[in-house]
Amino acid sequence: MRIEVDQKKCTGCGLCRExxxxxxxxxxxxxxxxxxxxxxxxxxxxxxSKCPERAIRVVRE
Ligand code: SF4
Ligand code: SF4
Structure with a gap:
C-alpha cells in the first residue's frame, strides 16, 4: 500500500499526525x-478521512 499526499492541497496543519x-x-x-x-x-x-483539505489518499494494492 502507499499513502499519497497532494502537496498542493496540504497546509501542514498536522492533524494527520495527531x-x-x-x-x-x-x-x-x-x-x-x-x-x-x-x-x-x-x-x-x-x-x-480527517484531513480538512482532503489531501490524503490511502491506496491499497
Ligand atoms: S491533515 Fe491534511 S492538510 Fe493537514 S498536514 Fe495532514 S495532509 Fe496536510
Ligand atoms: S491514520 Fe491509519 S491509515 Fe493513516 S497512516 Fe495512520 S495508521 Fe495508516
Missing part, C-alpha cells in the same frame, strides 16, 4: 505532510 494511532512513527509534518515507515500503518484510513 489522529493517526501511530502518528509519531508514520507522519513527518514539516510545512507539508509525508507518510513514512508504512510498516506501522494499519490502513485504518483515519488520516484520509
Amino acid at each position: 489522529v493517526c494511532p501511530k502518528g509519531a512513527k508514520i507522519w513527518d509534518v514539516n510545512k507539508k505532510a509525508k507518510a513514512k515507515n508504512l510498516e506501522f500503518c494499519h490502513v485504518c484510513t483515519i488520516c484520509a
Whole structure:
C-alpha cells in the first residue's frame, strides 16, 4: 500500500499526525505532510478521512 499526499492541497496543519494511532512513527509534518515507515500503518484510513483539505489518499494494492 502507499499513502499519497497532494502537496498542493496540504497546509501542514498536522492533524494527520495527531489522529493517526501511530502518528509519531508514520507522519513527518514539516510545512507539508509525508507518510513514512508504512510498516506501522494499519490502513485504518483515519488520516484520509480527517484531513480538512482532503489531501490524503490511502491506496491499497
Ligand atoms: S491533515 Fe491534511 S492538510 Fe493537514 S498536514 Fe495532514 S495532509 Fe496536510
Ligand atoms: S491509515 Fe491509519 S495508521 Fe495508516 S497512516 Fe493513516 S491514520 Fe495512520
